[in-house]
Amino acid sequence: MGVARGLSEERSELRAALSRCRTALIGVGVLSTALNVLLLGGSIYMMLVYDMVLPSRSVPTLLGLLLMVAIVYVFQSVLEVIRSRMLAGIAASLDAQMRGRVYDLVHRLSLRRASDGDGTQPISDLDQIRNFLVGSGPAALIDLPWLFFFIGVLFLFHPWLGVTALAGGLILIGLTFATDRLSRRPTAAATMLGATRATLAQTVRRDAETVHALGMRRRAAAGWDEISRHFLAAQQRLTEVSGTLGSASKIFRQFLQSGVLTVGALLVIEGKASGGVIFAGSFLTARALAPVDLAIANWRSFITARQGWARLSDMLRALPAEPARIALPPPRLRLAVEHLTLIPPGAEAPSVVDASFVLEAGQAVGVIGPSASGKSSLVRGLVGVWAPARGAVRIDGATLDQWASDDLGRHIGYLPQSVSLMDGSVAQNIARFDPAASPDAIIAAAHQARLHELILRLPHGYETQVGRGGEALSAGQRQRVALARALYGDPFLVVLDEPNSNLDTEGEAALAAAILQVRARGGIVVLVAHRPSALRSVDLVLLMQDARVQAFAPRDEVLKRVSGRAGALPAAGHPPLEDA
CATH class of the missing domain: 1.20.1560.10 (ABC transporter type 1, transmembrane domain)
Known part of the structure; x- marks a missing residue:
């Protein structure tokens, strides 16, 4: 005492x-x-x-x-x-x-x-x-x-x-x-x-x-x-x-x-x-x-x-302990972003200002814009990594803070811009280290990412240890495993931040097929794209510039608007987005 x-x-x-x-x-x-x-x-x-x-x-x-x-x-x-x-x-x-x-x-x-x-x-x-x-x-x-x-x-x-x-x-x-x-x-x-x-x-x-x-x-x-x-x-x-x-x-x-x-x-x-x-x-x-x-x-x-x-x-x-929350039913209808403003940790100026849009089940949106326009910040807000300074992100009407974080995570697939795997096997990483994960679900996620055959060629297949941060795998392999992890469990909302940055042609084809599969089963895909080829699988495009949403409309309509506007194009060195 x-x-x-x-x-x-x-x-x-x-x-x-x-x-x-x-x-x-x-x-x-x-x-x-x-x-x-x-x-x-x-x-x-x-x-x-x-x-x-x-x-x-x-x-x-x-x-x-x-x-x-x-x-x-x-x-x-x-x-x-x-x-x-x-x-x-x-x-x-x-x-x-x-x-x-x-x-x-x-x-x-x-x-x-x-x-x-x-x-x-x-x-x-x-x-x-x-x-x-x-x-x-x-x-x-x-x-x-x-x-x-x-x-x-x-x-x-x-x-x-x-x-x-x-x-x-x-x-x-x-x-x-x-x-x-x-x-x-x-x-x-x-x-x-x-x-x-x-x-x-x-x-x-x-x-x-x-x-x-x-x-x-x-x-x-x-x-x-x-x-x-x-x-x-x-x-x-x-x-x-x-x-x-x-x-x-x-x-x-x-x-x-x-x-x-x-x-x-x-x-x-x-x-x-x-x-x-x-x-x-x-x-x-x-x-x-x-x-x-x-x-x-x-x-x-x-x-x-x-x-x-x-x-x-x-x-x-x-940071008090999260209170117990009523388990909400699995989402299946829409993602709504309402006047969302985000401020990065440790910063004073917002990186996303007053963003609003709605995505229905089966839709996919490509997020484009110049560097530092707020694209990665936006997706961090969509998956709940950053809490809103103002506004809200709603899934089937419920704001993200109405979900218990682990419950919400089961309905979200997220592939961050900087890919890092946890020390463990390929299977454990795909299954998000769920001890109750079934082999069928793990293999199904690998098939969605067209990764199954590649995994079988690894020294120990699905039991291959990836090392700390995934250092035992190549950059492209890490990105493919992280994609399979994002698709594991058929999440309703799949958010991919530059998922093709380390992919070859085969990997990009697997990415496009995975996006189409998510849409076909009624999921929603948000894709940050710097390469035009990634936009072939989306039906909507959201253009960001200066931390604000400048356009949100069908893909071809937005691409026509940005044609010739260098400031709104993705990274230099790629063909114009309308060529996608």
């Missing part, structure tokens, strides 16, 4: 998840109480040895006391193991409750934010919280308030012993708060620079071929060196703060132990305390102040976990 309060006072999903471990947290508190009471055993044993055994020279008494303190230490070690395992169980429970939500958060954040920064930060934050809970930091923080209990026992020995320990304890607590205050800024800087450094490393790794071919290795290395120097400087500042204050705390605690011993000696000289009180008081002071040293030593991980808790709570609050 104390750890939870230290991490955050705000009500959040994380606190709700932690509260479900209430019984375990109460158990940790009870065990901590027993452990700290048992810590008195060593001090009492020392006092009795000096005050009873030595004056009486009684060996049986000494052995009896030894047996009792041994039992105390055994119980103490057992309870310590149980407490550490309970804390590990709490950490595992928190991770089990939140990891699915955190993964969903990473996915949704990647759709709504610019690509800068570390996109896996929520996962790192949850890892930091879990690692803190399984470490020695929580136990130290839980034991820290017991400092005043032990100081109270010292007051029972003699008020001056209590006053000495209390003064030293307050100084150590002041060092703890100073550690907290001075560690916050360098910890935050190190975390931010670490994320930037990780992002840079991912970028260089992803674009390694380009960096090598264009002679950019030294410049990339210079950028890496610069950010690494700042990162290491922040780490060094953090180490200096925590190391300096940690050393000061440790040395002062040793001095305070000697100070208590000195005060006890003076009391014995004056006849106000027994000899056993000297050593018992010194031993008890050391045990009482040990959690302070441990807390300062773990303060860096505590700060990191607390910042991760706050950061993750803010993200979870900004």
Whole structure:
């Protein structure tokens, strides 16, 4: 409970998840109480040895006391193991409750934010919280308030012993708060620079071929060196703060132990305390102040976990879990776009402005226009990748946010402009990694993309591993597999963004046939085209320019309008669209 309060006072999903471990947290508190009471055993044993055994020279008494303190230490070690395992169980429970939500958060954040920064930060934050809970930091923080209990026992020995320990304890607590205050800024800087450094490393790794071919290795290395120097400087500042204050705390605690011993000696000289009180008081002071040293030593991980808790709570609050939705019937009628305006993540200017059109079942539209006219942005809005800034996209009357995302995905086939496959087999990629996918459905999708024969020529057929991002396949093969993935399950809406950019003549013929099959079964196709040949299978054309829909009409009518208008033509080097 104390750890939870230290991490955050705000009500959040994380606190709700932690509260479900209430019984375990109460158990940790009870065990901590027993452990700290048992810590008195060593001090009492020392006092009795000096005050009873030595004056009486009684060996049986000494052995009896030894047996009792041994039992105390055994119980103490057992309870310590149980407490550490309970804390590990709490950490595992928190991770089990939140990891699915955190993964969903990473996915949704990647759709709504610019690509800068570390996109896996929520996962790192949850890892930091879990690692803190399984470490020695929580136990130290839980034991820290017991400092005043032990100081109270010292007051029972003699008020001056209590006053000495209390003064030293307050100084150590002041060092703890100073550690907290001075560690916050360098910890935050190190975390931010670490994320930037990780992002840079991912970028260089992803674009390694380009960096090598264009002679950019030294410049990339210079950028890496610069950010690494700042990162290491922040780490060094953090180490200096925590190391300096940690050393000061440790040395002062040793001095305070000697100070208590000195005060006890003076009391014995004056006849106000027994000899056993000297050593018992010194031993008890050391045990009482040990959690302070441990807390300062773990303060860096505590700060990191607390910042991760706050950061993750803010993200979870900004993107709450999707509510349960009534399952809508499969769409079969139309796609309606109503005054749709889209703003790319991280941008201020819209890339699509006030777009409106309607497609009925069995229709296919080719989206054309110059570069940066908003074509790819439009299709991202149609499949729900980007949420509308204004307006709506409706399928059979329901806006996309009225569908559960997984339910909607079954009715959408999407082939993005930049094709990437997931690490797995060809069959798994075509089936969208559905564990319940039937072989017949997978093969049917491959046949629609005219990919079946090509797959059979791969080393292991449908079980061929595509590698990370599909690197084991050629660009054309990746695009064909991604097309089959888009067609899997006979989705109602099929959206293809430049699907023929890496296709040969055979691949383009397969694409045209697939579009005609979708139309024949009553589906809708939206096709972004830069090559005129792709438009042979559509009956409508939508022309975009300057982020707006300039025309939406039958194919031949729009093509006649754009004839001779270079600004509305697709990429240079292709024949005029009307030749299609």
